[in-house]
Amino acid sequence: MKKSLLILALAVFSQIGFAQVQLSEDEIEQKIDEIIPQLSLKEKVAMCHAQSKFSSPGVPRLGIPEIWMADGPHGVRAEINWDDWGHAGWTNDSVTAFPALTCLAASFNPEVAMQYGNALGEEARFRRKDIMLAPGVNIYRTPLNGRNFEYLGEDPYLVSTMVVPYIKGIQSNGVSACVKHFALNNQEEWRGHIDVQVDDRALREIYLPAFKAAVTEAGVWTLMGAYNKYKGQYTTTNKVLINDILKGEWGFDGVVVSDWGSAHDTDEAALNGLDLEMGSWTNGLTASRDFAYNEYYLADAFYAKLKSGEIPESVVDDKVRRILRLMFRTSMNTARGFGSQNSEQHQQVARKVATEGMVLLKNEDHFFPIDPATTKTIAVIGENATKMMTLGGGSSELKAQYEISPLEGIQKRFSNAKILHTLGYSSGPSWYGRVIEPKENQDSLYQAALETARQADLVLFVGGLNKNHHQDCEAGDRLSYNLPFNQDALLQDIVKINPNTAVILVSGNAVAVPWLNDVKALLQAWYLGSETGNAIADLLSGEVNPSGKLPFSFPVKLEDNAAHSFGKLSYPGDSIKQYYKEGILVGYRWFDTKQIKPQFPFGYGLSYTSxxxxxxxxxxxxxxxxxxxxxxxxxxxxxxxxxxxxxxxxxxxxxxxxxxxxxxxxxxxxxxxxxxxxxxxxxxxxxxxxxxxxxxxxxxxxxxxxxxxxxxxxxxxxxxxxxxxxx
Structure with a gap:
């Protein structure tokens, strides 16, 4: 016993420079075999549930460290208070904001995905995080899903191909990626309880391949369950999904983490594969019971059932083995580096992903690129030209060290031109879970935009969606396929005044484009992070040739989308159940097979060359x-x-x-x-x-x-x- 305690102590000391040797997998298993018998039952149980909003306990007397985690997937989230969702107020947690995963998917470039993952892993390691709660690989089933911007599109092959290097990049830093949300969490509406009815073929061909690739190809170390149900049982503690498929067929040897509050029963959590329970008695961000950690399903209630013999101790031993294995790969990995934050290299990666991922959807008469040397009057109209998009959106919010707005990037690149700017509309402040009405007079903003358009040689309308509730935001889906805040009408009136108008669409979702025939050009710009303005200016000026391709289809109208074509029982369901009636015909599979012409097809994107x-x-x-x-x-x-x-x-x-x-x-x-x-x-x-x-x-x-x-x-x-x- 003394020998094994010494080994653990050396493991801890080595993190500050006394040793730099990473154990082999066989050596790790041997160490775990030595550690488990030394743990009391209470210590084992404690390791299986949270001790704070974003950490779980270790065993101090044996030198076993805590596990610390952070939200992603586009950067390391700001520090959160121990037991509530307030920001901790640190001054050293401002990070590089990387583009949203829709943009990464649109790059169709696995090498860029590896660079992205590595840079994110370095930032997480610098912040001493052991688990990065990313990436999300849920399939784009409906353009109304408020969380699509965090995911990688509609095609399982594309998602799988892009997510594997992303995960490998993160984990090369001794930080675990945590692929999520397993599985069938393809909408935010009623996400906490909706019971998804889907046939086995669609499950296997469409919704599981990216998770399988994360496990069998990328070797991901943690996986997060989802909130919803699958055929009557919550997915986080679902026997078929977790025990039979994930840990059985695929041989996953890592840790299954609950989404925050996605566990609902001690027996199911214990017996159906959940290893680490986080966030119970919370709905994600806005509600919580204070210091309830001992009341978690895998806490005191679990301990009582183990102590009575109702649940065999081998069950908790398996969970502890997985958690220790994770620790040896992360917090007790003495060979991992120290990471870095906000380096010039990370900023360059963010810019590269942004420029490779933007998609040119229309370019009539070679409207783009615009020659910066030509003196013009350019009207930049739209709130998204100045609105910070690293804020809001739910758990993917970021505290960016800087965020260059589209307007800033355009002003800097086109310094010879006279740049006019007006909002045109206002969306109000971002607030999780509810919509805050804007204070500005919308009619005054509308009229000011039209007057600004009259004064310009060309108009760049920077609009789309944002990270407010009922847009591209967690915990709620969009209410309409059209642009919000009367943007469609505004655009059509602007074009009547100044036909020399192009649109820069900032969104993580497809939107209706009734004005498409009237505008000269359309650029899908996504949420681009810290380097937003520079990246957009790179493409507008022609310094970079657009090469992104759409990772999902744009339907002409919402009813053309497969999920919506079958009515409310298909999406969003009847509040209890929903039926994936389209089966395997998701995205372009539906459009092509049913011969329905999309507005823009999957994989589409223009270039300045041919x-x-x-x-x-x-x-x-x-x-x-x-x-x-x-x-x-x-x-x-x-x-x-x-x-x-x-x-x-x-x-x-x-x-x-x-x-x-x-x-x-x-x-x-x-x-x-x-x-x-x-x-x-x-x-x-x-x-x-x-x-x-x-x-x-x-x-x-x-x-x-x-x-x-x-x-x-x-x-x-x-x-x-x-x-x-x-x-």
Missing amino acids: FAYNDLKTDKKAYTTNDSVEVSFTLKNTGDVAGAEVAQLYVSDPKCSVMRPAKELKAFKKVFLQPGEEKEVSLSVPASSFAYYSEETKGWVVEPGKFILQINSSSADNQLKTTIEVN
Whole structure:
């Protein structure tokens, strides 16, 4: 016993420089075997629940440290008080704000995802966090979901491909990523109790792949449960999801963390795989019972059932083993570095993600780029030109060291021009859980915007959504697909006065664009973090050529979206249950299969240059499911400026015994080309990925036959096509 205590003491001392050796996985398991017998039952139970809003206890007498965590996924959240949701008032917790994950997804660049994750991990490590409560990989099912901006889009392959390097980047710093929210948390409306009814095929093909990739490919160390139910049982303590699939099929060896208040029962929490309970008696941010930690489901009630033998001690031992394993990877990892915060490198990463992720949706008559050397009068209209978007939004709020607004970026880059600015509308202050009405007179702002538009050579309307309640914000969904605050009417009146108008759309969601035919250009700008204004100016001036592609489809009208097409029982449900009636036909799968034309398709995005695809080849024409299909083609920049194109490979199964989507994304590559440059692009796709999930056999099936391979520039724009056979 003395020997093992000494080892633990050395582990703690080594964090301040006495040793720098990371234990192997086998050595970690051996240490855990030595530690568990030394823990009392009360100490074991204490490790399984929170001691504050964002920490869980260690065991001081054995030198076992606490676990500290922080919200993400776009930066490290400001310090919160021990037992309430107030800001702690620290002066050293201002961070780099990175772009929202919708922007990262739109980059279609896994290398950028790795840089993003590493920079975020460094900031978390500097703040001495052991768990970063990120990333979110819930699928974009409806454009009304208030939390879509935190996620990575509608396609499970895209989400999986982008999330793996993001997780690896974070964890390379000895900080655990915590993939969330497992599973089926695809709306905020009634999130705390809505019972999702979804068929097994949609669950496996659409909603679980990104979580599986996080576990089996990225090796994520923690996973957060969701608030909602799945087939009658809360997802955080759901036997099928947690025990059977996550820890059983996928072999997850990490820690399952509850969302704040998502546990509801001691027996289910104990027996259905929850390891660390956080935030019980809170609805997320606004309600809480003071110092209730011993009343948690995995606290005194759990201890009583263990002590009586109603629950075997092996149950808590498994949870403690997982928690200790996490500690050896994080808080007791003596080899991890010290991290850094607000470094120039982090700021450059934020800017790079922002510029690669913005999507040019319309550019009539080459309206963009604007020549900074030409003296013009530019009217910048819209509240989003100056509104801070790192504030609000719920748990993803940030205390940024700085945030360069779109107006600041435009003023700096176009210093030769006369820049006019007016709000046009006002949304009111951000407040979690409710809408605060603005104090400004909306009609006066409206008229001032029209007068400003008259005085300008061109108008840049910077509008969209923001982080207020019922917009892009946790704990509530949007109430309308249209832009709020009368922006649609304002835009249409501005265009009548000044047809030389472009829109910079700041949002994390698709919106209706009834004015699209009347404006010259449209740039989807997302929430871009600290470097917002600089990144937008980079694209407007042509210093950077836009290369982002949409990670989700824009329907023309809300009823064109699959979830909404089936009525209220599909979304948002009847307040008790909801039915995913569209099954696997989510996003572009729905539009393509049902032949409904979207406003903008998945994978779509324009450039200041043009590209030509030619000479599609496969390494052979017939494959088995053990083979990988090797595809190659040439891609040429046929324009006069450097640019990047995202080539997308879709697979179709035209003859199958079950319904299949018209096509599904199976590979992509972002290719950077100089003017006139041509490259051969190679993509490799496992033939086994052509499978569908069979509800009859409870497994994956590739039916023999012909498959069509399409090389596209978006889900709706085919460039090359060939047919192969799989036996």
